[in-house]
Each structure stands twice: as C-alpha cells, then as structure tokens.
Amino acid sequence: MDFAYRLTFLFSMTAFVGAVDAGNPGLVVRFTQKGLDYALQGGMIALQQQLYKIHLPDFSGTYEFEPLGKVDYRFFSMAIRTVQLPSFQVSPIPNSGLKLSISGAFIEFDGQWNVHAQPINEDGSFNVKVMGLSISIGLILGSDETGRPTISPSDCSAHISNVKVQMSGPLGWLVDLFHENIESEMRNTLEKKICPEVTQSISSELLPLLQTLPVITEIDFISAIDYSLTGSPSVMGNWVDVLLKGEFFDISHRTTPPFSPPVMSLPPEQDLMVYFAVSEYLLNTAGFVYQNAGVLVFNLTDDMIPKESIVRLNTSSFGILIPLLSKMYPNMLMKLKMSTASAPALNIKPGNLTLLPVGNIQAYAILPNSSLAPLFLLQLKTNVQAKVAVNSGRIVGFLEPAKVEITLAHSDVGPFSVLAISEAVNYFASKILLPRVNEILNNGFPLPTIDHIQLTDFVMQTYEHYLLFGANAHYKYKRMTMKELNGHGKTDNEIL
Ligand SMILES: *[C@@H]1O[C@H](CO)[C@@H](O)[C@H](O)[C@H]1NC(C)=O
Ligand SMILES: *[C@@H]1O[C@H](CO)[C@@H](O)[C@H](O)[C@H]1NC(C)=O
Ligand SMILES: *[C@@H]1O[C@H](CO)[C@@H](O)[C@H](O)[C@H]1NC(C)=O
Ligand SMILES: *[C@@H]1O[C@H](CO)[C@@H](O)[C@H](O)[C@H]1NC(C)=O
Numbered sequence: 001m002d003f004a005y006r007l008t009f010l011f012s013m014t015a016f017v018g019a020v021d022a023g024n025p026g027l028v029v030r031f032t033q034k035g036l037d038y039a040l041q042g043g044m045i046a047l048q049q050q051l052y053k054i055h056l057p058d059f060s061g062t063y064e065f066e067p068l069g070k071v072d073y074r075f076f077s078m079a080i081r082t083v084q085l086p087s088f089q090v091s092p093i094p095n096s097g098l099k100l101s102i103s104g105a106f107i108e109f110d111g112q113w114n115v116h117a118q119p120i121n122e123d124g125s126f127n128v129k130v131m132g133l134s135i136s137i138g139l140i141l142g143s144d145e146t147g148r149p150t151i152s153p154s155d156c157s158a159h160i161s162n163v164k165v166q167m168s169g170p171l172g173w174l175v176d177l178f179h180e181n182i183e184s185e186m187r188n189t190l191e192k193k194i195c196p197e198v199t200q201s202i203s204s205e206l207l208p209l210l211q212t213l214p215v216i217t218e219i220d221f222i223s224a225i226d227y228s229l230t231g232s233p234s235v236m237g238n239w240v241d242v243l244l245k246g247e248f249f250d251i252s253h254r255t256t257p258p259f260s261p262p263v264m265s266l267p268p269e270q271d272l273m274v275y276f277a278v279s280e281y282l283l284n285t286a287g288f289v290y291q292n293a294g295v296l297v298f299n300l301t302d303d304m305i306p307k308e309s310i311v312r313l314n315t316s317s318f319g320i321l322i323p324l325l326s327k328m329y330p331n332m333l334m335k336l337k338m339s340t341a342s343a344p345a346l347n348i349k350p351g352n353l354t355l356l357p358v359g360n361i362q363a364y365a366i367l368p369n370s371s372l373a374p375l376f377l378l379q380l381k382t383n384v385q386a387k388v389a390v391n392s393g394r395i396v397g398f399l400e401p402a403k404v405e406i407t408l409a410h411s412d413v414g415p416f417s418v419l420a421i422s423e424a425v426n427y428f429a430s431k432i433l434l435p436r437v438n439e440i441l442n443n444g445f446p447l448p449t450i451d452h453i454q455l456t457d458f459v460m461q462t463y464e465h466y467l468l469f470g471a472n473a474h475y476k477y478k479r480m481t482m483k484e485l486n487g488h489g490k491t492d493n494e495i496l
Helices: 003-013 033-052 172-176 179-210 280-292 315-319 323-328 418-441 482-487
Strands: 027-032 059-065 069-084 087-093 097-117 120-143 149-168 216-218 223-226 239-244 247-250 274-279 297-301 334-340 346-349 352-355 358-366 372-382 384-391 394-399 404-411 453-463 466-475
Touching: 027 033, 033 069, 033 087, 033 097, 033 179, 033 466, 059 179, 097 172, 120 172, 120 179, 149 172, 149 179, 172 179, 223 280, 247 280, 274 280, 280 346, 297 418, 315 323, 334 418, 346 453, 372 418, 384 453, 384 466, 394 418, 404 418
Parallel strands: none
Antiparallel strands: 027 239, 027 274, 059 069, 069 097, 087 097, 097 120, 120 149, 216 223, 223 247, 274 466, 297 334, 334 358, 346 352, 352 384, 358 372, 372 404, 384 394, 453 466
C-alpha cells in the first residue's frame, strides 16, 4: 500500500462530512462500492443497447495482387449482430470521480463485400468477430446550478486486441488474402466509434436519470423539502458522498432557520448499497416552518372527548376543580386552544430520540352568543420519546405518550390548584392530541431517490445528531440479468 493510498484510506475512515465553514449538509447520501456496482449493471444494459446502434461506414481500398494486378475491394452493409459485455467494474478515484472499465467485451457483425479486378466482379458476405475489446472511461461528478447531480465523461479509450474476419462467397479465398488490411481497418474504425457511443450513452441515459432527483419535494400546502446538492459529490476510496441541503422551507415565504446543520461523522458501513444520514437539522426545520406558519395549534372542544369520559369540557365539570368558574360562567361549554410556544426540536443521540416541546393551553368559556371568554392560560412541558421508521420509502415518526407538566401562567377565574386539573389535561393530551399528532407524523416525508429506483431492506441507527438509514436499491422495471444481457442477439458459444 503506497503512502498516498494509505492516507486516502485513513482520511475516508474518519471523514467528517461537511466543512465547518462551508455550511454543512442537512442530508448526506452515501453510495458504497456495492451500490456503485449495482448501478453499473443497469448502466451496462443501456450501454449495450447503445453499442448496437454503432453505424459502421462502408470502406474500400485497392490491393496489388499478382497476377491479377490491381484488386479493388469494398465492404458495405455492415450491421452489428451481437454485443457482449461480460466483465466491467467501477471504482471511485478519490477527489476525482469514477473510473469505469470494461474488459473482454465481444462484438460480432456481418456485412457484404465486393471485389473488382479486370475481368472479375464478385460479391460475397463476411462475418467479423471483435474480441478482447476493452474500454476505459473516467466519469466526473458534479452539480448544476439547479442543484441537480451531473455526470460527464472524460478520458475515454477503447482498445481491441483481436479481430477475426471470415469470408464467404466464390472468391472469398481471394479477399482472405488481404484480411490483415481489412482487420486493421475494422479495428481502427471500431476503436474510433466506441468512445463516442459510450459518451452518448452517458449523456442520453445516465445524465437524464440522475437529473430526476427531486431537488424540491413538496410535502403539503405549507412546506417542501430542499434536496438540492450543496456542491459536487465527494469521492472517497470506498464510497461517493452526495451532500444535500436537506431543509424544510415554507413554500409561500422561505426564511433562513435560526440554527445550522450539525457536523455528521458517518460510520464506515459498507453492507448496503446506499446510506442516508438525516440530520436533526432536516427534521427540526420542519418544526420551524410549521411553527412560523402558525399551524401548530389544536382547538379542543367537548365534542372531541370520548363519550365514556366523565370529565367533560364544560364549566360545570371544571367548576368542581375551579371554584369561581361555575359561578362566573354557569353551565357553558369550554374550548382549549393548545399550541406550541416555540418550534418543537428533536434531539438525536445514540439510541435516544427526544422531543422537549413547550406549549400553551388557553382555556375559554363559549358564551351563549358564541364569543369566547378567556379563563386561564397554562404552560406545559414534556419530555417525549420519539420513534422513527421507514414506510414505503418515507421516513415516518411516532411519539410515545408522556406525562405533561403544567404550570398556571395566568387566571381570569381566580386562583386554583393546577394539580387538580393536571389529570384532565394529561388525559386530553394522550387520548386526543397525541393520536392526531401521530397521524400527521405517520405521513412522514420521502427520501430523495431518482426515477426507476426502489429502496428495500431498510435499517436504521441513531448517531449523535443524525439518523442513519441504510438500504439496497432495485430497479423498478424488470431488470435483465447479466446472463440475459449477454445472451442478447446471437450468442457464439465458441467465444464464451
Ligand atoms: C382555534 O381557536 C381560536 C380561538 O377561537 C381561533 O382563533 C383559531 O382560528 C382556531 N384554530 C383552529 C386551527 O381551529
Ligand atoms: C357538563 O358536564 C356534566 C358532566 O360533568 C354534564 O352532566 C353536563 O350536562 C354538561 N353540561 C353541558 C352544558 O354540556
Ligand atoms: C434521552 O435524552 C434525554 C435528553 O436529551 C434525557 O433526558 C434522557 O434521559 C435520555 N434517555 C436515555 C434512555 O438515554
Ligand atoms: C357576547 O356576550 C357577551 C356577554 O354577554 C358580551 O360582552 C359580548 O359583547 C357579546 N359578543 C357579541 C359578539 O355579541
């Protein structure tokens, strides 16, 4: 192991994703070697189809041949019959991009020949087997001004080790005499044609696919997530990290959150194809957006309380606990306006997701003319354990029931003991509010994926300030296996 390689390896093992000054990403998507290998298999199918499109131009020449003298030959109507790409690999080249190598590829094509020498004019057909074709190409990863990933080819080279031409027809033996000319002509032509086709395949198949990354994912009528790339993907020895903004924002009025993404130190996991490091920041920008939009408010009225509950939301029922209440507002229904006092923030630690929301409850009596009379204001604090899971490619959440601590902030109905109404408030919070919150959290939000890709085998782990989701990717359409890929067209067993 040379020094530079060792240094790269060390660096990649301890790589902190995101520099302190450059604005850390809210989400990191890491592709492992396994993920790159899988992606390449799909890419090879597209490339193989592209290679079938190679158009081989007619070519002709003259050959001095005793005793006939000058023989003019022409090769035409050439068509590719078989393309086989049995062996290929992709390797990350640190700080540079990816290197794609194809070796031992095989191409077979047919065509017609014509020779002309006074007084002969003969036609025939031929078959060409191109063996030991190797292609090497660099792929530079980047991002465009819309924050979508880009990929562009560099340094393409193609080499053919062996071309075998077989002639048939009455004068096939004659054409065979200058097969060396023909073979070298064909090798040169093909070597020149292959790189443009590979390049074309990358820009017409791979690039558009990558550009389907949903850089703005709408969540509801209030918010969307910004999944744009914050810069070029970073390539390490064992993986490629794509750094995304990973931020919820208000569709109608985007503002900068008053907190920044944390530094995420990803573990060197390699078992699955792709890993998503979802930071606290991404999740907490959701709280920030919904809090600012003023939608984290829940009005509780008596009709929402289960029939079997003996505590009703009315002044007679609460009057037992608050002496002055039933005197001031006899026999009236009440309303509790529950709201968060500040944006709820999730705290992620290994094995522990906690939410420490702070809220208010304003209680009202509903007067006979339907206007509201303020009764009292409570402040509440709680320590909620959160659970996170993946459901159909979406990250969904769930909050565990927790005890709510309340304090009296203000009363319009004289002093009373909050302890007395604490049980009722806790009952409302866990039986009515929590299920509704969980229903919303259960809708979750989607991870960013490109078209035709489905994620399966999800695993999740919690780290300091982020959640790590690992998954395998699958092409949604029925994928050809490599056997089918190589069996496409006519297979020549002699070659395999
Ligand atoms: C909750 O009740 C308050 C006071 O009546 C009202 O201003 C507000 O619009 C209500 N909010 C919702 C979401 O129903
Ligand atoms: C208030 O609740 C009590 C039960 O605690 C019930 O008997 C009464 O009918 C309720 N009053 C109103 C106005 O709903
Ligand atoms: C989880 O974290 C919270 C605060 O971040 C802490 O109060 C609680 O004790 C922790 N729980 C466990 C099981 O570590
Ligand atoms: C409703 O009734 C209360 C007291 O009876 C009164 O103070 C208030 O002005 C009334 N509101 C409306 C909108 O009529």
